[in-house]
Amino acid sequence: MKYPLVIVQFGALFVSLVTSYGFRNCIQKYRSATTFQCMNRHELDIHSVVSDIPSTAKILTISRNTIRYLPCRSFSHLPQLQNLDMSYNRLQIVDSGAFENLSALSDLNLSYNNIYNLSLGVFHGLERLTQLFLHNNALFFLHPEVFRPLLTLRSLNLSSNHLNNFSNVVLALQPLNQLKNLSLCTNNISQLIHNHSLPGNLSTLFLCQNHLQDLKCHQDFLVKIKYLDLSYNNITSSSLQKVNLRNTNYLTIASNPHFNISTFLENPTIPPNRIDYSGLNLNTAYKLREICSYLRGKEISHLNLIQNNINFLPKATLENCSSSVQVDLSHNRLKNVSCLMFLNPSKLSALTIEHNLLKKLESCRKATIFPELKSISFRFNRIWSIDSHAFTNAPNLKVLNLNINNIIFLGKYCFSGLSNLRTLRLDNNLITDLYSNSFLHLRNLTTLNLRNNRVSVIFENTFQGLENLIILDLGGNKITQVKNGSFIGMKCLSKLYLDLNQIKRISGDMFNGVEATLQVLDLQSNKLQYLSSRQYITPFSKLHNVYDLKLPGQQPYGLVIIPRGFFKGLVSLRNLYLGYNRLTQLGNDVFDELTNLTYLNLAEDCNGVQNLSPGIFKNLVKLKFLDLENMCIESLSPDIFASLSNLRRLQLTKNGLKQIDIKIFENMTKLEYLDIWKCPLTCTCDNKDLQRWLNVSHVQIVYAYNITCSNNNSVLFHSFDTHVCDLKAKLILFCSSFFFLCLLTIIPIVYSKSYWRIKYNYFLFISWLHERWKSDKDLYKYDAFVSYNTQDEDWVYETMLPMLERCHSSKGLRLCLHHRDFQLGRDIVDNIVDSIHDSRKTLCVVSRSYLRSEWCSMEMQLASYKLFDEMRDVLVLIFLEDIPLRELSTYHRMRKVMLKKTYITWPIAPEAQKLFWAKVRKALRGGDIADDELLITDDEASLLSNLPC
Numbered sequence: 015m016k017y018p019l020v021i022v023q024f025g026a027l028f029v030s031l032v033t034s035y036g037f038r039n040c041i042q043k044y045r046s047a048t049t050f051q052c053m054n055r056h057e058l059d060i061h062s063v064v065s066d067i068p069s070t071a072k073i074l075t076i077s078r079n080t081i082r083y084l085p086c087r088s089f090s091h092l093p094q095l096q097n098l099d100m101s102y103n104r105l106q107i108v109d110s111g112a113f114e115n116l117s118a119l120s121d122l123n124l125s126y127n128n129i130y131n132l133s134l135g136v137f138h139g140l141e142r143l144t145q146l147f148l149h150n151n152a153l154f155f156l157h158p159e160v161f162r163p164l165l166t167l168r169s170l171n172l173s174s175n176h177l178n179n180f181s182n183v184v185l186a187l188q189p190l191n192q193l194k195n196l197s198l199c200t201n202n203i204s205q206l207i208h209n210h211s212l213p214g215n216l217s218t219l220f221l222c223q224n225h226l227q228d229l230k231c232h233q234d235f236l237v238k239i240k241y242l243d244l245s246y247n248n249i250t251s252s253s254l255q256k257v258n259l260r261n262t263n264y265l266t267i268a269s270n271p272h273f274n275i276s277t278f279l280e281n282p283t284i285p286p287n288r289i290d291y292s293g294l295n296l297n298t299a300y301k302l303r304e305i306c307s308y309l310r311g312k313e314i315s316h317l318n319l320i321q322n323n324i325n326f327l328p329k330a331t332l333e334n335c336s337s338s339v340q341v342d343l344s345h346n347r348l349k350n351v352s353c354l355m356f357l358n359p360s361k362l363s364a365l366t367i368e369h370n371l372l373k374k375l376e377s378c379r380k381a382t383i384f385p386e387l388k389s390i391s392f393r394f395n396r397i398w399s400i401d402s403h404a405f406t407n408a409p410n411l412k413v414l415n416l417n418i419n420n421i422i423f424l425g426k427y428c429f430s431g432l433s434n435l436r437t438l439r440l441d442n443n444l445i446t447d448l449y450s451n452s453f454l455h456l457r458n459l460t461t462l463n464l465r466n467n468r469v470s471v472i473f474e475n476t477f478q479g480l481e482n483l484i485i486l487d488l489g490g491n492k493i494t495q496v497k498n499g500s501f502i503g504m505k506c507l508s509k510l511y512l513d514l515n516q517i518k519r520i521s522g523d524m525f526n527g528v529e530a531t532l533q534v535l536d537l538q539s540n541k542l543q544y545l546s547s548r549q550y551i552t553p554f555s556k557l558h559n560v561y562d563l564k565l566p567g568q569q570p571y572g573l574v575i576i577p578r579g580f581f582k583g584l585v586s587l588r589n590l591y592l593g594y595n596r597l598t599q600l601g602n603d604v605f606d607e608l609t610n611l612t613y614l615n616l617a618e619d620c621n622g623v624q625n626l627s628p629g630i631f632k633n634l635v636k637l638k639f640l641d642l643e644n645m646c647i648e649s650l651s652p653d654i655f656a657s658l659s660n661l662r663r664l665q666l667t668k669n670g671l672k673q674i675d676i677k678i679f680e681n682m683t684k685l686e687y688l689d690i691w692k693c694p695l696t697c698t699c700d701n702k703d704l705q706r707w708l709n710v711s712h713v714q715i716v717y718a719y720n721i722t723c724s725n726n727n728s729v730l731f732h733s734f735d736t737h738v739c740d741l742k743a744k745l746i747l748f749c750s751s752f753f754f755l756c757l758l759t760i761i762p763i764v765y766s767k768s769y770w771r772i773k774y775n776y777f778l779f780i781s782w783l784h785e786r787w788k789s790d791k792d793l794y795k796y797d798a799f800v801s802y803n804t805q806d807e808d809w810v811y812e813t814m815l816p817m818l819e820r821c822h823s824s825k826g827l828r829l830c831l832h833h834r835d836f837q838l839g840r841d842i843v844d845n846i847v848d849s850i851h852d853s854r855k856t857l858c859v860v861s862r863s864y865l866r867s868e869w870c871s872m873e874m875q876l877a878s879y880k881l882f883d884e885m886r887d888v889l890v891l892i893f894l895e896d897i898p899l900r901e902l903s904t905y906h907r908m909r910k911v912m913l914k915k916t917y918i919t920w921p922i923a924p925e926a927q928k929l930f931w932a933k934v935r936k937a938l939r940g941g942d943i944a945d946d947e948l949l950i951t952d953d954e955a956s957l958l959s960n961l962p963c
């Protein structure tokens with residue numbers, strides 16, 4: 015009994031060790047088996063975070079925990095790791111050898127920690143590291159050899175630390191032959207004093223936000239640097255003039271208050287067209303013209319004049335910067351762009367004037383044309399009005415960003431002439447009304463963004479000229495009404511965003527003209543609400559091509575009810591968002607039409623306790639992702655997900671599920687990801703199967719090994735004790751096997767003890783059925799059945815038969831002898847039973863060999879049963895030899911019979927034999943004679959000896 019159970023338990027243990035799936039503090043990224051995220055777990059100990067991650071992991075994010083300490087070989091079981099992000103922890107101490115064995119790691123992010131010291135062997139083993147992020151720590155010193163193992167490092171970010179000894183930094187960089195990018199911004203470096211040169215391949219150097227004043231470096235120290243950021247220091251022009259920058263392609267020296275660019279340009283150590291002119295206080299037309307005189311005739315791709323305090327640009331100020339392709343004037347104080355007359359139109363292709371004080375865009379009907387201008391961005395200004403023809407001077411404009419302004423009113427022809435415009439952004443303004451003529455000429459517009467304005471009604475034909483529009487974003491307005499036919503004319507519209515408005519009713523006619531092209535429809539957070547599920551409403555019935563429909567979060571109380579037929583016609587729908595709607599009474603036919611659905615979100619639809627109707631998902635055979643988070647589900651019927659055989663990801667987070675029947679997962683053969691986090695699972699025998707499944711399935715169960723029992727928070731679900739359940743099972747098992755065992759023991763005993771009795775009784779029963787019990791004595795076929803042993807056959811045939819059968823033929827007894835009278839071909843036992851039954855008496859010829867014989871013993875026994883059955887003595891015993899009682903004791907059955915019965919012994923003396931036969935005959939015939947009458951004294955014997963037979 016014990017062994018099999020032990021084996022079973024051992025087996026379960028083994029299985030759970032091998033295939034368990036789910037992690038204590040990490041989530042394997044859905045559909046990316048080698049990516050793990052262990053964020054916001056408030057974990058202090060690195061071991062408890064990473065110990066259960068498989069060795070195949072390649073990308074690991076452990077940011078936003080509270081880990082303080084990284085011991086040696088923290089990740090030695092993850093040799094394939096390529097990317098490790100430990101940002102936003104509280105690391106202070108990283109032991110030497112902490113990253114040992116991470117020989118495949120290429121990116122290491124240790125930013126936003128409190129590391130103040132890097133011990134010597136910290137990076138040992140990182141032989142393939144290419145990027146190291148150490149920004150936002152507390153480093154003030156670098157050990158000269160600390161980076162030595164990082165032979166392949168290309169990027170190093172040391173910004174936002176407390177480094178102040180530049181010489182020490184350069185020394186530590188010496189082994190980094192491959193280093194290309196180095197950031198040392200926001201440290202405490204005041205001079206570039208150095209004893210060594212920079213790594214030969216270093217080309218990008220950020221030294222912004224330090225305390226650099228006089229650089230004090232060797233003349234050629236920075237000669238190989240291609241990109242140099244010296245902004246936010248206190249560098250003077252004379253100091254920079256001592257440094258050779260002839261190979262530098264980009265230099266920024268913004269916000270160095272004592273830097274005089276004019277002075278510098280008199281004797282520059284870098285070609286002037288490679289300087290970024292931002293933050294140099296070039297706030298007058300004079301200064302700007304001077305700069306442009308240095309740039310005259312020189313190719314300049316980006317003319318950056320950001321943050322120069324410019325508030326006014328007279329005509330032709332930048333005329334000499336004629337080769338500039340992109341001009342950026344952001345973060346100045348310009349109030350007016352004056353039809354861009356300050357610019358040279360020849361090559362300008364992109365103009366950015368963000369974060370200024372622009373108020374009004376005037377008509378530019380007669381202004382100089384900018385034939386190359388393709389893109390304008392006036393974001394983050396204060397534009398409130400756009401005059402008609404404001405952009406006629408840029409006829410080839412493709413992108414126009416007017417978002418984040420104060421635009422209230424769009425003039426009638428404000429965009430006229432922009433027939434090449436593709437993208438128009440008007441979002442985050444104050445527009446209240448849209449008129450059909452505003453967009454009339456924008457034939458090639460593909461994207462129109464009007465999000466976050468104050469539009470309240472969309473009238474018919476508003477967008478009629480936009481025949482190539484693909485995306486229309488009207489989200490975040492105050493739209494209460496969308497008139498029928500509002501979207502007519504947009505022959506290509508495929509994405510329509512109407513989210514965050516106040517639409518209360520939608521009807522099919524709203525989408526007139528775009529029914530065939532519409533693919534994405536966003537109606538999130540409107541005011542749709544239905545009160546009766548008996549209503550039959552089919553607003554989407556013609557939207558056969560919509561594949562994405564968003565309806566979550568209807569205000570203020572949610573959609574509550576989904577009317578009948580609501581999703582009718584959405585035959586192409588793949589993604590349906592219905593979360594945050596407090597849905598009740600989801601009928602089991604709501605989703606019946608949506609046979610192509612792959613994503614269904616019903617999250618946060620809690621409206622009191624509810625359970626999903628059993629057939630609700632029956633047609634969603636293609637569903638891959640089902641989100642049922644926080645729906646207040648308390649139980650799931652076993653076949654609820656039966657047809658979801660393609661489901662990959664199931665969110666059941668935050669429901670009231672105490673038990674989960676694992677039958678619900680039976681048909682989800684492709685399930686990869688299951689979230690049952692924050693369900694109050696109880697650790698009772700009802701969940702025994704779930705626990706077992708959780709330990710052996712190939713599905714990732716989110717934080718599987720951190721789920722606690724709702725009935726005992728100190729116990730983990732995955733390991734709660736199921737022995738009690740097993741005990742019950744064992745008890746049942748024990749009882750049943752005990753019963754079985756007993757049966758097994760009893761049956762042979764019963765079988766051996768009363769086989770014949772059973773057999774005989776069976777026979778009796780059968781014959782009773784056939785011909786009733788022959789109670790009539792005369793119906794006996796034989797007078798006696800003779801039971802004897804073959805060894806005594808001679809005596810029976812030669813002595814007994816003539817005496818009993820042949821003597822007085824008329825009165826001769828009919829004897830049944832098995833050798834003679836048994837029917838051939840019948841089972842011998844059946845023959846015996848039959849013969850005993852058909853004979854009035856059974857005559858046993860007892861000898862020593864008879865006693866030893868099995869058959870004889872059986873025959874006698876059968877006869878004794880007949881004795882009990884008929885309440886009549888049927889047994890006549892003849893003893894052929896004198897067998898003393900003690901010898902009989904081994905044959906206790908015979909002994910029992912003998913103790914009850916009298917018997918006749920075969921006398922050796924021939925005289926006595928006559929009496930013997932007479933007694934036998936009498937016994938066989940009479941049957942009613944008392945047994946003691948058969949006890950014949952020797953006198954009687956002599957008397958009887960004279961009797962004829």
Ligand SMILES: *[C@@H]1O[C@H](CO)[C@@H](O)[C@H](O)[C@H]1NC(C)=O
Nearest residue numbers: 090091093114115116138139
């Ligand atoms: C880890 O690296 C050390 C030395 O660098 C080596 O002895 C050990 O075998 C490695 N362990 C594994 C698991 O690769």
Ligand SMILES: *[C@@H]1O[C@H](CO)[C@@H](O)[C@H](O)[C@H]1NC(C)=O
Nearest residue numbers: 077099101102121123125147
């Ligand atoms: C490093 O971490 C910071 C902070 O979380 C993050 O912004 C940055 O993108 C990360 N860098 C890389 C390369 O992962």
Ligand SMILES: *[C@@H]1O[C@H](CO)[C@@H](O)[C@H](O)[C@H]1NC(C)=O
Nearest residue numbers: 176177178179201202203204
């Ligand atoms: C910056 O470095 C100077 C010495 O160079 C030191 O006196 C000062 O305390 C440092 N400041 C910070 C914030 O570390």
Ligand SMILES: *[C@@H]1O[C@H](CO)[C@@H](O)[C@H](O)[C@H]1NC(C)=O
Nearest residue numbers: 225227247248249250271272
């Ligand atoms: C910046 O440098 C000038 C001299 O070039 C000096 O007078 C001034 O005090 C410095 N400012 C700061 C904040 O160090």
Ligand SMILES: *[C@@H]1O[C@H](CO)[C@@H](O)[C@H](O)[C@H]1NC(C)=O
Nearest residue numbers: 653655656657658659680681
């Ligand atoms: C499981 O899915 C198959 C088809 O994928 C379906 O025939 C079977 O009935 C489903 N099982 C249950 C229990 O519904």
